[in-house]
Amino acid sequence: MFRMLQQPLLWPTAGSALKEAIDGNGHPLLLLHAAGTRVADLERQAVSCNDAPKPPLYVPPTNEQLVDEILGVSKEVTRFAFSVLTTEPDAQCHYWPVTPPERFTGPWNHTLRNPTLVLSNTADPVTPIASARLVKELLGDSAALLLQNGPGHVTSSVPTLCTINKIRAYFTDGVIPDENEICQLDEALFPGSEHQLGKYTEDERTKLEAAETLHALMMDSDLSAFQQA
Incomplete structure (x- = not known):
């Protein structure tokens, strides 16, 4: 269930499976647990362990x-x-077998030439909004914070055109959001589990579908497999 909290697009599917389980049929819930998972490689450990400091003579x-x-x-x-x-x-x-020599150890008080864009949902069950605000505070003028008013782990958990366009503007033209800017979700999470793609332009549909694909890859899951479970 904790994993479901991270992926709001799956809430209707998870809710249906829970209803079946309460009514005495646990099979859909079992299928939901097994669907869409894969054995991940070590990319996460490579980042975390290479960044982690090791004491002398460790x-x-x-x-x-x-x-x-x-x-x-x-x-x-x-x-x-x-x-x-x-x-x-x-x-x-x-x-982890190596300690990379290029690991940055400071100083940490530089003013960055290009501010870092910090993203956060307002109700993230893994990395709370307080942490995003702390990162922004620590980075000062070297960061901008953009909030997405919704649940899920990271903003791509509910692809939203406002957030997508702000990210594209940042990476394409170096434009940072206004201070305290908040992006609202494009649509309600219930009763549907998918974006109503018919109401969007072709360019908007492409952006939303790309964001969903990227999120599924990041979460090591396949949304279509969950939705078919």
Whole structure:
């Protein structure tokens, strides 16, 4: 269910599956759990582990030490310790084989030539709006914050033309949004689970479909597979 919170376009499908489960038929919910997932490669670990600082003379723990530690946490703190370790996409950096020499270590007080565009939904279940505002505050004049007034993990979870056009303007012409600018969603999430593409121009449909495809790739999922489950 936490994954469903990240992808609002799937809420109608998930709601239907939950209704079936409440009524005694858990099969649609099982299919929904299995649909659209794939085994990801290590691109996430490559970014996280290459960026992660390593203390001087760092010696990674052995497999035996890790197992002992997790068993202790599972016994003394929470029985969900193994779940956290096996599902966290930024874990396992103790096995990462390299420390890249080009990793930036500061100074961090530069004023950037081109401001960074920070994006955030107002109701993101993974990276909350408070974190986006903190990033903007830390970067100061070197960043601009654009909010999308909606749920889901990252703005592409509900592709919206306002946000898409602001991003395109930023990357194409270096135009940054006005301070405190908020993009509204193009349509309601219920009852439909897809954009009503008929009301858009061909160019707008292309933008929305591209954003949905990019989001599905980022989330390691196939929206059509979920919707057909």
